[in-house]
Amino acid sequence: MKLWQKLALTSLLFVVLAVQLTQFLMLERNFESELRREKDAAVADHAAISAALANRVDYARVKAGRFFLSEEETDAVLLEAVREETFDAPIAVLKNGEPLSVPAEASVRSILEGSLAPIGAEIPSGGGLAAVVSPGASQQRAVAVVSPLALSPDGYRLLTVRDVTAVFEERSTALPAAGRNGLLIGCCISAALVLLLFVQLHPLRVSVKTIREIAGGNYALAPEPKGSDELRTLQQSINDMAGSIREREDRLRAIADSRKRFADAMAHEMKTPLTSILGFADILRIKRVVSDAERRDFASMIVDEAKRLRGLSAKLLQLASTDHSQLDLADVPVESLFLEVQSAMLPALSRRGLKLETAHQGAVIRVDRELFLSLLYNLVDNAAKASPDGATVWLVQGAVDGRTVLSVIDRGIGMKPDTVRHATEAFYMEDKARSRKAGGAGLGLSLCEDICRRHGARLEIRSKYKEGTTVVIHMDAAPKEPERAPTSLGQQETSSPKNPVRAKARGASKRKSGKRRHSA
Amino acid sequence: MDIRVLIVEDDTSIAKMLEATLAIGGYRYECCADGAQAVDRIVSGRYDIVLLDVMLPGKDGFQVLDDVREAGDRTPVIFLTALGEVADKVKGLRGGAEDYVVKPFETVELLARMEVVLRRVGKGERELRYDDITVNTEQHTVTKGGEPVTLTPKEYAVLLFFMRNLNVAITREQLLANIWGYNFAGESRSVDIHVQQVRRKLGLKGKLITIPKLGYRLEK
Numbered sequence: 079m080k081l082w083q084k085l086a087l088t089s090l091l092f093v094v095l096a097v098q099l100t101q102f103l104m105l106e107r108n109f110e111s112e113l114r115r116e117k118d119a120a121v122a123d124h125a126a127i128s129a130a131l132a133n134r135v136d137y138a139r140v141k142a143g144r145f146f147l148s149e150e151e152t153d154a155v156l157l158e159a160v161r162e163e164t165f166d167a168p169i170a171v172l173k174n175g176e177p178l179s180v181p182a183e184a185s186v187r188s189i190l191e192g193s194l195a196p197i198g199a200e201i202p203s204g205g206g207l208a209a210v211v212s213p214g215a216s217q218q219r220a221v222a223v224v225s226p227l228a229l230s231p232d233g234y235r236l237l238t239v240r241d242v243t244a245v246f247e248e249r250s251t252a253l254p255a256a257g258r259n260g261l262l263i264g265c266c267i268s269a270a271l272v273l274l275l276f277v278q279l280h281p282l283r284v285s286v287k288t289i290r291e292i293a294g295g296n297y298a299l300a301p302e303p304k305g306s307d308e309l310r311t312l313q314q315s316i317n318d319m320a321g322s323i324r325e326r327e328d329r330l331r332a333i334a335d336s337r338k339r340f341a342d343a344m345a346h347e348m349k350t351p352l353t354s355i356l357g358f359a360d361i362l363r364i365k366r367v368v369s370d371a372e373r374r375d376f377a378s379m380i381v382d383e384a385k386r387l388r389g390l391s392a393k394l395l396q397l398a399s400t401d402h403s404q405l406d407l408a409d410v411p412v413e414s415l416f417l418e419v420q421s422a423m424l425p426a427l428s429r430r431g432l433k434l435e436t437a438h439q440g441a442v443i444r445v446d447r448e449l450f451l452s453l454l455y456n457l458v459d460n461a462a463k464a465s466p467d468g469a470t471v472w473l474v475q476g477a478v479d480g481r482t483v484l485s486v487i488d489r490g491i492g493m494k495p496d497t498v499r500h501a502t503e504a505f506y507m508e509d510k511a512r513s514r515k516a517g518g519a520g521l522g523l524s525l526c527e528d529i530c531r532r533h534g535a536r537l538e539i540r541s542k543y544k545e546g547t548t549v550v551i552h553m554d555a556a557p558k559e560p561e562r563a564p565t566s567l568g569q570q571e572t573s574s575p576k577n578p579v580r581a582k583a584r585g586a587s588k589r590k591s592g593k594r595r596h597s598a
Numbered sequence: 599m600d601i602r603v604l605i606v607e608d609d610t611s612i613a614k615m616l617e618a619t620l621a622i623g624g625y626r627y628e629c630c631a632d633g634a635q636a637v638d639r640i641v642s643g644r645y646d647i648v649l650l651d652v653m654l655p656g657k658d659g660f661q662v663l664d665d666v667r668e669a670g671d672r673t674p675v676i677f678l679t680a681l682g683e684v685a686d687k688v689k690g691l692r693g694g695a696e697d698y699v700v701k702p703f704e705t706v707e708l709l710a711r712m713e714v715v716l717r718r719v720g721k722g723e724r725e726l727r728y729d730d731i732t733v734n735t736e737q738h739t740v741t742k743g744g745e746p747v748t749l750t751p752k753e754y755a756v757l758l759f760f761m762r763n764l765n766v767a768i769t770r771e772q773l774l775a776n777i778w779g780y781n782f783a784g785e786s787r788s789v790d791i792h793v794q795q796v797r798r799k800l801g802l803k804g805k806l807i808t809i810p811k812l813g814y815r816l817e818k
Binding site: 350 | 622702704
C-alpha cells in the first residue's frame with residue numbers, strides 16, 4: 079500500500095470519528111437544554127395553575143364570609159374549577175393521594191395509574207417534584223409536575239402534565255441524520271486531504287522516477303528540487319549522487335578508452351616485428367632455392383626484428399614494474415646524478431659529435447637513484463635523438479618557487495602542439511619510421527611520466543616545432559601516489575611491498591642504458 | 599599474364615618481406631610507404647591488386663581506400679592489418695576491400711588469398727601448364743599429353759594449389775586450410791591420400807616430392 083493511500087485511509091477514519099463524536103455531543107447538549115427549558119415551562123405553568131386554584135378557593139371563602147371552608151366545600155370549589163376552567167396544561171387535583179375527579183386526559187390518567195401516585199404522596203408540603211415520565215404509548219414522553227396546593231385544610235396536591243414527546247422525537251430523528259452528515263463531511267475532508275497529500279508528495283514521485291532512471295543508467299536527469307524541505311533535500315541528494323556516479327563512470331570510461339588505445343597500440347607494435355619474422359622465416363622454410371645473399375638478408379632481418387621485439391618487451395616489463403615496485407628513496411645530490419648520466423651517455427653522444435652540458439645549484443633530491451637515473455637517461459636520449467649531429471644537449475638543475483626543477487634542453491627538431499599532447503601516451507610516435515630507425519618503440523616518455531609520478535614529480539614538455547624541446551621535471555609538484563591513469567600495463571591495485579620483478583627491471587634498465595652507449 | 603601489385607606498407611622490414619613473398623608468387627611489384635602517395639599511384643590504374651597496410655603515417659589505410667573508391671577506381675585491395683578485431687574487419691570489407699589478412703601471416707596464406715581475389719575479379723590465370731599437363735580453370739578440365747585425366751574435385755583443387763605454388767613447400771595444414779576449409783575436422787591423413795592420388799594419376803613421381811617434417815613441393 080502506498081504512503082499516500084495509508085495516510086488517506088487513516089485520516090479518513092480519524093476525521094469521521096471526530097466529526098461523529100462532535101455531532102453526538104452537540105446533539106446531546108442541545109437536547110438537554112431543550113428538556114430543561116420544557117421542564118421550566120412546565121413548572122411555570124404549574125405555578126400559575128396552582129395560584130389560580132388557590133385564588134378560587136380564597137374567593138369562595140370570602141364570598142361565604144368565613145375564615146375557613148369545610149373540607150366538602152373546598153372539594154366542591156376545586157371540582158367546579160377543574161370542570162369549568164380551561165388550563166394551559168392537563169391537570170389533576172389529588173386529595174390525600176387520590177384524585178378528586180377522574181381527569182379527562184388520557185395522559186394524566188395513565189400517569190395517575192402509573193408510577194407517580196406513590197411519588198406524589200411522598201412530596202413534602204411546600205415542596206414540589208418535576209419528572210420526565212412516559213405515560214401510555216412507549217414513544218410518548220411528558221414532564222409531570224406535582225406540588226401541594228397552599229390551602230387549608232392540608233392534603234391537596236396538584237398534578238400538571240406537559241407533553242415533551244416532540245423533544246425526544248427530535249433527538250431520535252436528528253441522531254441518524256447527524257451521522258450521515260458527519261460521514262459525508264468526513265469523506266469530503268478526507269478527499270481534500272488525499273488531494274493535498276497527492277500534490278505534496280509529487281516531488282517524492284519525481285525522486286523515485288529519477289532513481290529508476292539512474293538505475294537504468296541514465297544519469298543526465300536532474301530535476302529541479304521542489305516541495306517541502308525534506309523532499310527538496312532528498313532530490314538534491316539524488317542529483318548529487320547521480321552527478322558523482324556519472325563523474326566516476328566518465329572516469330572509468332576514460333580509463334577503459336586509454337587501456338584500449340594502449341592494447342591496440344601494443345598489438346600493433348608487437349605484430350609488426352612478428353610479421354617480418356614470421357614472413358622471412360617462412361620464406362626461408364618453403365622456398366626451394368635461396369641464394370646466399372637472400373639467406374643473409376632474410377636472416378639479418380629476422381635478427382633485427384627479433385631485437386626490436388626484445389627491446390619492446392624489456393620496455394613493457396619496465397613500464398609494468400615501475401608501477402608496482404617499491405621505491406628505494408634516498409637523499410641524492412643532483413651533482414652525482416648528473417655526473418653519472420654524463421659518464422654513461424658521453425661515449426654514445428660523442429659518436430655523433432653531440433655534447434652534454436650540465437649545470438646545477440647543488441640541490442639534494444629525495445629519489446630512487448636507479449629509477450631516477452633511468453628517467454634522466456631516457457630524457458637525454460630523447461633529446462639526443464631529436465638533435466642534429468654536433469649539437470648540444472643541456473641538463474640543468476634550477477629552482478622555481480623554492481622547488482627544485484630539472485630540465486633537459488635540446489635545440490633539435492621539436493614537436494608540434496598536437497604531438498606534445500600525446501607525447502606521454504604509450505606507443506605514441508610522431509613519425510613511426512624515424513622513431514624506429516632511432517631505436518624507439520614509443521614507450522620512453524610514457525615510462526618517464528610514470529617514474530615522475532611515482533616520485534611525486536610532474537613532467538612538463540615545452541616544445542616548438544623545428545626549434546627544440548625542453549622537458550622539465552618539477553619535483554614535489556604532485557601528490558606522491560595519485561590515482562593512476564592507466565597509460566601503462568599496471569593495474570590499479572597497489573602491489574605487494576616485495577616485488578620480485580623490481581630487481582630484474584632495474585637490471586634491465588641498466589642494461590638498456592648500457593646498450594644505448596653503443597647504439598646511439 | 600603479368601600481375602602488377604602495389605605494396606603500401608611503411609615498415610621497411612615488412613615491405614621487404616612482402617617483396618620476397620610476391621617474388622615467390624611470380625608477381626611484379628612496387629612499394630609505397632605513404633598513404634597520400636598511395637592514393638595517386640592506385641588511381642593511376644597501373645596495378646591489378648593492392649596490398650594495403652592499415653596503420654600508415656599521414657593517411658591510414660581506411661582513408662586511402664575511401665579516397666581511391668571516391669575517385670572511381672575499382673582496383674581490388676587486400677588489407678594487411680594488425681588489428682584483429684571483428685569491428686575493424688567489417689569496416690575494411692564494407693569500405694570496399696576485397697579481403698583482409700591479419701598480421702602476422704604465412705607466405706602461402708597471403709599468396710592464396712591474392713589468388714582468390716584475382717580470380718574473383720577475372721584476373722586469375724585461365725590456363726596453367728606444367729610440363730605436358732594443362733589445367734583449364736574455367737572448364738575445370740585437366741589434360742596430360744592431350745589426353746583428359748579424370749580427377750575428383752578435391753584432387754583437382756590439390757593439383758591446382760601445387761601448380762599455383764611451384765617450387766614452394768606446402769604444409770599439410772595449408773592444404774587443409776585452403777582446400778578443405780579452416781573448420782575441417784578431418785585428419786591430415788586424407789591430405790596425404792589425395793596427394794598420392796594426384797601424383798599417381800598425373801605421373802608426377804619425382805616431381806611432386808615429399809619434404810620430411812614439412813609437407814610437399816611441386817618442383818620445376
